[in-house]
Amino acid sequence: MSDSLRLVLGVLAAAAAGLWAWRRWHYPSFWLVLGYPLMALSVRASWRKVALGCGLTKKRQRWWFTTVPGLISSTGIVRVKRRFQRVAVDTKPFMWLPKPTRYGWCVTIHTLEGQIPGDYADAAERLAHSWGVHAVRVSSPRPGRVVLAATMRDPLVKVDPFPASTELLKVTVGRLETGGPWVIDFRTVPHWMNAGATQSGKSNLANALVQGLAPQPVALVGFDLKGGVEFTPYSPRLSALATTRRECVVLLEDLEELMADRMTLCRTTGARNIWQLPDDLRPVPIVVLVDELAEL
Ligand SMILES: Nc1ncnc2c1ncn2[C@@H]1O[C@H](COP(=O)(O)OP(=O)(O)OP(=O)(O)O)[C@@H](O)[C@H]1O
Numbered sequence: 595m596s597d598s599l600r601l602v603l604g605v606l607a608a609a610a611a612g613l614w615a616w617r618r619w620h621y622p623s624f625w626l627v628l629g630y631p632l633m634a635l636s637v638r639a640s641w642r643k644v645a646l647g648c649g650l651t652k653k654r655q656r657w658w659f660t661t662v663p664g665l666i667s668s669t670g671i672v673r674v675k676r677r678f679q680r681v682a683v684d685t686k687p688f689m690w691l692p693k694p695t696r697y698g699w700c701v702t703i704h705t706l707e708g709q710i711p712g713d714y715a716d717a718a719e720r721l722a723h724s725w726g727v728h729a730v731r732v733s734s735p736r737p738g739r740v741v742l743a744a745t746m747r748d749p750l751v752k753v754d755p756f757p758a759s760t761e762l763l764k765v766t767v768g769r770l771e772t773g774g775p776w777v778i779d780f781r782t783v784p785h786w787m788n789a790g791a792t793q794s795g796k797s798n799l800a801n802a803l804v805q806g807l808a809p810q811p812v813a814l815v816g817f818d819l820k821g822g823v824e825f826t827p828y829s830p831r832l833s834a835l836a837t838t839r840r841e842c843v844v845l846l847e848d849l850e851e852l853m854a855d856r857m858t859l860c861r862t863t864g865a866r867n868i869w870q871l872p873d874d875l876r877p878v879p880i881v882v883l884v885d886e887l888a889e890l
């Protein structure tokens with residue numbers, strides 16, 4: 595092996611090792627500087643083929659140069675002619691330049707006539723496989739536009755906790771599959787049903803809610819029909835806890851009485867809810883958490 599070949603191989607090996615180390619130890623900068631530009635180019639370059647394969651193109655009449663067979667010459671050779679004529683061609687939806695995100699990239703698409711965001715949601719798995727990404731999610735910020743958000747890897751494999759929310763009745767209970775925070779805001783949506791299959795994480799979510807709400811100036815009331823195994827550890831922080839059906843009936847009656855008092859207060863002061871009451875009259879908000887509701 596000549597010296598120059600050895601040198602080239604050495605440089606290539608060092609470059610490969612450097613890239614591997616960069617990707618391994620500082621993935622965000624590797625992704626922004628190298629991964630994202632290459633990915634954006636390949637996504638744009640492959641969009642026609644991908645859209646066609648995923649059934650997202652439409653046939654449109656276009657003036658196009660096409661090759662048509664002409665006459666057979668005396669030597670038996672078929673002459674071909676180039677003709678400018680109107681033909682039906684597959685048109686892809688217009689795609690903007692992909693933008694980098696923390697977990698991958700997102701891109702805005704102009705839908706073609708007759709398409710709805712659901713068409714792209716149905717094709718999301720095909721798109722993910724075509725682009726070799728973990729998942730593609732679809733949203734629509736306004737009519738005629740869809741945003742495809744691709745995640746390169748599963749953001750739930752290694753989850754760093756988010757800082758606790760400081761806003762009243764807002765709790766960051768975990769991370770969404772897009773990598774963003776999963777926030778439950780009881781002021782915006784006061785009623786939630788936490789339903790799911792056995793071992794799907796219902797009690798885990800209830801625990802996260804208690805932990806998130808505990809530092810806030812709210813009263814917490816627990817109904818734990820699993821014999822109290824979930825909420826009893828929090829009993830010093832709970833204003834009330836019922837763990838049997840009999841206790842639940844008594845606690846529900848107490849809460850009903852409290853609610854009636856608050857409704858009377860609101861009615862007499864012209865408020866429609868406690869948030870419209872003056873600060874000095876506003877009672878402490880109560881959050882009621884129920885585990886194993888089916889047992890009730
Ligand atoms: N967010 C999560 N991340 C990782 N693992 C979880 C998560 N939530 C739940 N688990 C796992 O799933 C198991 C079941 O969770 P949990 O007890 O909350 O489910 P459940 O729906 O309340 O079950 P059951 O129907 O039996 O009451 C937990 O022991 C935990 O190991």
Ligand SMILES: [Mg+2]
Nearest residue numbers: 796797798885
């Ligand atoms: Mg449970």
